[in-house]
Amino acid sequence: xxxxxxxxxxxxxxxxxAYRELPDLxxxxxxxxxxxxxxxxxxxxxxxxHVAEIDVALSDPxxxxxxxxxxxxxxxxxxxxxxxxxxxxxxEKPLATSMADVDLIIHAAADRxxxxxxxxxxxxxxxxxxxxxxxxxxxxxxxxxxxxxxSRGADYYAVPWRGxxxxxxxxxxxxxxxxxxxxLTHFMGPVxxxxxxxxxxxxxxxxxxxxxxxFVMENGALCTSNVTLGAAFDQTRIRLVFEDLTATxxxxxxxxxxxxxxxxxxxxxxxxxxxxxxKDVKAEPAGFIGFFKAIADHLxxxxxxxxxxxxxxASIALVTAIYYAARTGERVDLPITSEHPLYAGWQP
Ligand SMILES: NC(=O)c1ccc[n+]([C@@H]2O[C@H](COP(=O)([O-])OP(=O)(O)OC[C@H]3O[C@@H](n4cnc5c(N)ncnc54)[C@H](O)[C@@H]3O)[C@@H](O)[C@H]2O)c1
Numbered sequence: 433x434x435x436x437x438x439x440x441x442x443x444x445x446x447x448x449x450a451y452r453e454l455p456d457l458x459x460x461x462x463x464x465x466x467x468x469x470x471x472x473x474x475x476x477x478x479x480x481x482h483v484a485e486i487d488v489a490l491s492d493p494x495x496x497x498x499x500x501x502x503x504x505x506x507x508x509x510x511x512x513x514x515x516x517x518x519x520x521x522x523x524e525k526p527l528a529t530s531m532a533d534v535d536l537i538i539h540a541a542a543d544r545x546x547x548x549x550x551x552x553x554x555x556x557x558x559x560x561x562x563x564x565x566x567x568x569x570x571x572x573x574x575x576x577x578x579x580x581x582x583s584r585g586a587d588y589y590a591v592p593w594r595g596x597x598x599x600x601x602x603x604x605x606x607x608x609x610x611x612x613x614x615x616l617t618h619f620m621g622p623v624x625x626x627x628x629x630x631x632x633x634x635x636x637x638x639x640x641x642x643x644x645x646x647f648v649m650e651n652g653a654l655c656t657s658n659v660t661l662g663a664a665f666d667q668t669r670i671r672l673v674f675e676d677l678t679a680t681x682x683x684x685x686x687x688x689x690x691x692x693x694x695x696x697x698x699x700x701x702x703x704x705x706x707x708x709x710x711k712d713v714k715a716e717p718a719g720f721i722g723f724f725k726a727i728a729d730h731l732x733x734x735x736x737x738x739x740x741x742x743x744x745x746a747s748i749a750l751v752t753a754i755y756y757a758a759r760t761g762e763r764v765d766l767p768i769t770s771e772h773p774l775y776a777g778w779q780p
Contacts, residue, residue, distance in 0.1 A: 434459070435459050435461050435495050435496045436451060436462075436496070436499055437461060437497075437498055437499065438462070438499045439486055439498065439500050439501060439510065440465055440500070440501030440524075441467070441471050442501060443524060448474060449475075450719065450720035450724055453717070453721045454724055454725055454728065457728035458724060460479070461492075462481045462483050462492070463477075463481075463482060465483075466484050468482055468484055486510060490513055496519065497519060497522060498514040498521050500521065500523045503599060503600075504593075504602075504607075505529075505593065505598065511527075511537055511546060515540040519544065520545045520547070521541075521544070523548055525549050525550065525607075526602070526751065529779070531749060532775055532777065538741060545738075547723075547727050547744075548744025548747065549723065550614045550743070550744075552614070552686070552687065552719075553618060553689065553722075554689060554716055554718050554719055554722025555688065555689020555690040555718040555722070556689065556690065556713075556716075557689045559713055561672075564706065569677060569702070569709065571674045571676035572651065572674065572675045573620040575653060575673045576653065576656075576671065576672045577671045578669070580609040580612050580658070580660075581658070581660055581667050581669075582666040582685060583661065583663050583666055584634070584635065586635070594637075595635065596638050600639060601779065602639055602751065602778070603637065603641050604640055604642065604643060604659045605643050606751050608659065609643065610751065612657065612670065612688075613657060615688065617746065617747075617750070618743075620649050620651075620653050620672060621649045621653065622650045622746065622766070623649055624650045624765065625763050626646070626753040626757045626763070627757050627762075627763045627764075628755075628757040629644045629758055630755070631643070633660075633662065635661065641662065642662065643754070643758070644656075645659070667683040668683065668685045669681055677695060677697050677698065677702075678695075679695055680694040680696070681693050687718060689718060690718050723739070726739075749768045751778070753768060755774060
């Protein structure tokens with residue numbers, strides 16, 4: 433049983449609900465928020481300790497895993513403190529807001545695990561796509577296109593840390609499209625080069641809310657991402673074109689793997705093999721439940737594909753490259769090394 437303290441009762445409430453679906457694997461013993469009214473308002477709140485101070489959770493020997501659902505500017509400091517206290521860490525996105533901080537975390541994580549949150553990876557359609565990949569039915573990645581077309585207005589930005597460089601540390605590239613960029617790289621491979629344009633066109637905020645990005649993957653695939661927080665409604669659309677198969681998402685914004693996808697073989701004769709294989713795919717639990725189950729399996733030494741610290745690091749390297757490309761107009765090479773001008777962070 434993994435004993436958990438959740439820090440932050442916003443999205444932390446959804447983490448709590450997911451842990452509760454895995455009662456043999458996790459026990460949430462503490463929820464920490466300096467706004468105790470938020471903790472008191474959580475469902476069945478008698479089941480866990482209500483705590484206002486983060487240090488109480490970090491110093492408790494009865495806690496194995498610190499789950500950080502705090503605003504982004506606290507992620508690195510609290511991840512490092514939790515690792516020093518000997519805890520495993522789950523950290524909401526973004527893991528960090530500079531590659532220098534990512535390297536500090538990698539250094540500090542020597543014998544503990546850090547699991548960056550990318551729960552979109554779990555859902556029946558991604559179990560299906562992974563099964564097609566594992567069966568060798570898709571071929572090489574060719575091109576991919578992702579649209580993160582969501583709507584955010586004044587109510588969303590009423591939370592003081594949002595929309596600011598000091599609090600949120602970035603805009604739609606860092607806070608919203610990061611999930612879909614993780615999916616793109618998860619299925620199409622690591623990024624070698626990025627070009628990008630970014631703008632603030634929707635809300636009166638400091639950070640960007642629109643972007644158009646192109647990626648060259650290490651395997652040569654060419655991909656694009658189009659982002660706005662000014663769409664009429666929230667939609668995510670993803671199309672991944674492989675040599676032998678095209679995968680087309682539905683339009684569900686936040687859980688693309690829960691939506692119905694089309695998997696179409698290029699050679700109609702192969703479609704039967706695809707359809708046969710898809711009949712037998714065992715879907716993993718979706719969203720946060722699948723994400724946490726993979727962590728429990730990994731920590732218990734069972735076969736699992738949790739989100740790794742290296743994958744979280746890659747997501748921050750990609751954000752760094754996108755901001756640099758957007759500001760300079762240059763095509764940016766990855767990886768981002770300590771020599772890169774934005775290694776210490778992209779805050780203007
Ligand atoms: N994975 C996802 O799909 C997803 C969705 C939403 C938010 N997030 C991420 O989750 C994080 C939190 O976002 P949110 O929307 O829940 O924010 P929020 O502002 O609603 O909640 C954060 C909570 O942290 C508490 N807090 C802040 N500083 C504290 C401190 N020093 N000590 C104790 N408590 C403190 C606040 O009182 C607040 O209740 C962000 O990094 C965000 O990017 C991820």
